[in-house]
Each structure stands twice: as C-alpha cells, then as structure tokens.
Amino acid sequence: MxxxxxxxxxxxxxxxxxxxxxxxxxxxxxxxxxxxxxxxxxxxTNPEQLLAVGYSACFLGAMRRVKTADHTRVPDDASIEAQVTLGVAGDGGFALAVRLKVDLPGLSDAQKWALVDGAHDLCPYSLALRGNIEIELAIG
Structure with missing residues (x-):
C-alpha cells in the first residue's frame, strides 16, 4: 500500500x-x-552519509513523539549512530542496508525498546524503507 x-x-x-x-x-x-x-x-560527503544523517535525525524526532504506557521521555542526551551500507545484491545490482544504534541514557531496556519500536512505526524514513532494504535496530 x-x-x-x-x-x-x-x-x-x-x-x-x-x-x-x-x-x-x-x-x-x-x-x-x-x-x-x-x-x-x-x-x-556521499549519499550514504546523507541518508544516515537524515534517517537518524528523523528517527530521533519520531521517538520524541512516541507515546509509551509509562510516559517515557527521550533523554536530552539521546543519540543515534547510523550506519548505511552500500553493497552488491545477489542479482548483481546494488543494495543498501541500515543499522541504527540508539543510545538512550538512563532508561531501562524495556523503555528503550518501547521508544525505538514506536519510532520505527512512526518515522517516515522507516515507513519508506521497511520492506525495501535491510534495517537493523539496536539499543546501546
């Protein structure tokens, strides 16, 4: 859709x-x-770096809009390390993969995942890329 x-x-x-x-x-x-x-x-710079900055900035903004059951807020010192990999796919064409490692100091793993999962459902970059490229989400 x-x-x-x-x-x-x-x-x-x-x-x-x-x-x-x-x-x-x-x-x-x-x-x-x-x-x-x-x-x-x-x-x-290159398009992969620009995508990494754009996606991580958007994702961090989306986390701030996520409503969690316990009203968890994104810490002011939150950060995201984004890796965008350009590679060759099995068919010989090019492909991208993304890894977002989200650092949310002071929160429990459950709180972190609630924000990350919620942002992945809300972020326009995630919505555009999910199902089209590999996306790995991790917490730090």
Whole structure:
C-alpha cells in the first residue's frame, strides 16, 4: 500500500549536478555540499552519509513523539549512530542496508525498546524503507 500525503508540511527542493562526484544544493541555501565517491578520500560527503544523517535525525524526532504506557521521555542526551551500507545484491545490482544504534541514557531496556519500536512505526524514513532494504535496530 502506498502512503499518500493528505496535507503537506514541508517540501525540500535540491539540485544535484555531477552525480556522486558533483555537488548538491538546497533551494534555500542551507545545504551546499560537495559529493565524493564513498571511500575515495574526496573532499565531499556521499549519499550514504546523507541518508544516515537524515534517517537518524528523523528517527530521533519520531521517538520524541512516541507515546509509551509509562510516559517515557527521550533523554536530552539521546543519540543515534547510523550506519548505511552500500553493497552488491545477489542479482548483481546494488543494495543498501541500515543499522541504527540508539543510545538512550538512563532508561531501562524495556523503555528503550518501547521508544525505538514506536519510532520505527512512526518515522517516515522507516515507513519508506521497511520492506525495501535491510534495517537493523539496536539499543546501546
């Protein structure tokens, strides 16, 4: 089932030139990045790093919106280490995999999982990627 938008909240507009060895800029000027091939040592970032930052930021925001039975709040010092792996699939094409390691200091494992599982059901990145790529969720 395709999730459709009933009410727009925000639209990001970017222009990329040169592909993985080019540049990317946002229409508002807030983003202006050089792009480099992963592992090339080039001066720019790459799409996998951008996905890792975007997904982890969105996921952390989603955790703050999760309503748990015991009203658990996300600690101010919460963080997410995101790993996005680019690899070759069995059919010879490319594939992505994501691992999010969520650090929620001061919470029990049960509280952590309640927030993580709730965020995975709420986060737009999770909803878009789940069932399409491998996603591993872990707590620290």
């Amino acid at each position: 395709i999730r459709t938008i009933d009410k727009s909240i925000y639209t990001a507009t970017t222009v990329t030139t040169g592909g993985r060895e080019g540049t990317g800029t946002s229409s508002d000027g807030a983003l202006d990045v050089a792009l480099s091939l992963p592992g090339s040592g080039g001066r720019g």
